[in-house]
Amino acid sequence: MPTVENERINARSDGGTTHIVIETQNIIETRMLDGSVSRTKGLKSLRLQNGAAVNHIDDDTFKIVQTDEIIRRVK
Secondary structure (H helix, E strand, C coil): CCEEEEEEEEEEECCCCEEEEEEEEEEEEEECCCCCEEEEEEEEEEEECCCCEEEEEECCEEEECCCCEEEEECC
16 A cells, blocks of 8 residues: 655654654555556554654644653644
Protein backbone atom coordinates (compact mmCIF):
# COMPACT_ATOMS: atom_id res chain seq x y z
CA MET A 1 0.00 0.00 0.00
CA PRO A 2 1.60 3.29 -1.05
CA THR A 3 2.11 6.01 1.54
CA VAL A 4 2.55 9.74 1.02
CA GLU A 5 4.06 12.29 3.36
CA ASN A 6 1.60 15.12 3.97
CA GLU A 7 3.40 17.40 6.37
CA ARG A 8 6.41 17.89 8.65
CA ILE A 9 5.58 19.73 11.85
CA ASN A 10 8.14 21.39 14.10
CA ALA A 11 7.16 20.76 17.72
CA ARG A 12 8.62 21.42 21.16
CA SER A 13 8.08 19.92 24.60
CA ASP A 14 7.55 22.04 27.72
CA GLY A 15 11.15 21.16 28.62
CA GLY A 16 12.40 22.72 25.38
CA THR A 17 13.24 19.54 23.44
CA THR A 18 12.47 19.99 19.75
CA HIS A 19 10.94 17.27 17.58
CA ILE A 20 9.81 16.87 13.99
CA VAL A 21 6.39 15.20 13.66
CA ILE A 22 5.82 13.57 10.26
CA GLU A 23 2.24 13.04 9.06
CA THR A 24 1.84 10.29 6.47
CA GLN A 25 -1.26 8.89 4.79
CA ASN A 26 -1.92 5.52 3.21
CA ILE A 27 -3.25 5.47 -0.34
CA ILE A 28 -5.68 2.64 -1.08
CA GLU A 29 -5.46 1.44 -4.67
CA THR A 30 -8.33 -0.50 -6.23
CA ARG A 31 -8.03 -2.04 -9.67
CA MET A 32 -11.24 -1.78 -11.69
CA LEU A 33 -12.53 -4.41 -14.11
CA ASP A 34 -11.50 -2.23 -17.06
CA GLY A 35 -7.90 -2.22 -15.76
CA SER A 36 -7.91 1.34 -14.46
CA VAL A 37 -6.77 2.06 -10.92
CA SER A 38 -8.77 4.08 -8.41
CA ARG A 39 -6.85 5.75 -5.56
CA THR A 40 -8.48 6.75 -2.29
CA LYS A 41 -6.89 8.44 0.72
CA GLY A 42 -6.68 6.10 3.71
CA LEU A 43 -5.60 6.43 7.33
CA LYS A 44 -3.25 9.16 8.48
CA SER A 45 -0.50 8.41 10.97
CA LEU A 46 1.96 10.50 12.94
CA ARG A 47 5.54 9.59 13.82
CA LEU A 48 8.58 11.43 15.03
CA GLN A 49 11.55 11.68 12.73
CA ASN A 50 13.13 8.80 14.72
CA GLY A 51 10.08 6.57 14.03
CA ALA A 52 8.39 6.85 17.46
CA ALA A 53 4.58 6.85 17.30
CA VAL A 54 2.71 10.09 18.06
CA ASN A 55 -0.96 10.64 18.91
CA HIS A 56 -2.89 13.69 17.68
CA ILE A 57 -4.56 15.66 20.49
CA ASP A 58 -5.53 18.77 18.52
CA ASP A 59 -4.11 20.72 15.57
CA ASP A 60 -1.25 22.09 17.66
CA THR A 61 -0.77 19.42 20.35
CA PHE A 62 0.62 15.89 20.14
CA LYS A 63 1.56 13.11 22.56
CA ILE A 64 4.58 10.84 22.13
CA VAL A 65 3.17 7.35 22.78
CA GLN A 66 6.33 5.83 24.24
CA THR A 67 6.95 8.54 26.85
CA ASP A 68 3.50 10.20 27.28
CA GLU A 69 5.31 13.50 26.64
CA ILE A 70 3.14 16.33 25.32
CA ILE A 71 4.65 18.38 22.49
CA ARG A 72 3.25 21.47 20.80
CA ARG A 73 3.54 22.87 17.30
CA VAL A 74 6.10 25.66 16.96
CA LYS A 75 4.52 28.55 15.06
